[in-house]
Amino acid sequence: MMIVKIVIFGIIGFLFCLGMIVPSFAHTTVHVEKYQIEAGWGIEPPVVGIRNDLVFKITEPGETEGSYKGITSAFKDVDAAVMFGGAIKNIDINSDPRPGYYFSPIIPTKTGTYMVEFKGELDGTVIDIKIPVEDVESTAILDFPPTTSEGTADVTALKNAVSSLQQDISKLKSGETSVSTSDGSTSYDFAILGLSIAAASIILAIIALIKRK
Numbered sequence: 001m002m003i004v005k006i007v008i009f010g011i012i013g014f015l016f017c018l019g020m021i022v023p024s025f026a027h028t029t030v031h032v033e034k035y036q037i038e039a040g041w042g043i044e045p046p047v048v049g050i051r052n053d054l055v056f057k058i059t060e061p062g063e064t065e066g067s068y069k070g071i072t073s074a075f076k077d078v079d080a081a082v083m084f085g086g087a088i089k090n091i092d093i094n095s096d097p098r099p100g101y102y103f104s105p106i107i108p109t110k111t112g113t114y115m116v117e118f119k120g121e122l123d124g125t126v127i128d129i130k131i132p133v134e135d136v137e138s139t140a141i142l143d144f145p146p147t148t149s150e151g152t153a154d155v156t157a158l159k160n161a162v163s164s165l166q167q168d169i170s171k172l173k174s175g176e177t178s179v180s181t182s183d184g185s186t187s188y189d190f191a192i193l194g195l196s197i198a199a200a201s202i203i204l205a206i207i208a209l210i211k212r213k
Contacts (some may be wrong), residue, residue: 024114026134027055032127034060036068039116039131042103047110053103054082054091054133056116071102071122078120078127084110088117108136 015200029042034190035058042053059068075093082089082104091104108114 019142027057028131028133030104030112030129030131032122032129033125035071035122035127037127037129037131039076044134045141046108046134047139047142048108048136049139051105051107053105054116055096056080056104057100057101058070058102058122067161069105070098072099074100077126080104081119082106083115083117083130084112100140104149110193111136113139125154 017125026044027038029036031037031039032204036059040055042055046052047106058074060071061067062070072095080093091106093102093104095102113135114133116133118127118129118131120127136173
């Protein structure tokens with residue numbers, strides 16, 4: 001009975017969470033006098049080489065305490081730029097249908113820390129700030145299955161084994177080397193059998209490698 005209750009409460013809790021959980025964004029918010037300026041990525045985590053948007057939200061206090069309203073035409077007299085290390089690029093700002101929301105398309109080409117710079121004047125308030133946004137990650141954070149160098153190493157090892165096997169067969173056929181049985185006599189058939197088993201093992205290894213990929 002206790003197990004049944006635990007399961008029921010677990011299901012209820014899960015359904016409750018489905019209705020309450022909202023996406024979590026690693027956006028940064030700064031205040032400039034009465035204005036609240038938020039900056040971040042449209043898709044998080046941001047990944048190098050994948051198209052994304054720098055998104056912004058600019059608000060001011062609303063009519064009721066604790067409320068905020070979006071600022072329209074916020075970038076009429078404010079210039080925006082994206083910064084990475086010593087590089088800086090002026091960006092065009094597009095308005096979102098929602099008041100106070102803006103975005104700028106961008107494809108990050110390097111991993112690391114990016115910053116957004118705002119300079120200008122917003123309804124008489126001087127704006128001169130830099131806002132860091134979430135670090136851009138390598139594609140490894142999204143890769144599946146994970147890519148490694150193990151496959152290349154395996155192929156190289158198999159190539160070396162095949163090459164060695166071919167050399168052994170050539171030497172055996174030319175009489176350069178010989179294989180003796182337990183009674184001291186030379187057995188060509190016995191040697192060929194051993195090399196065949198080795199070849200079969202390599203072939204099986206190649207098949208296993210192909211299936212793994």
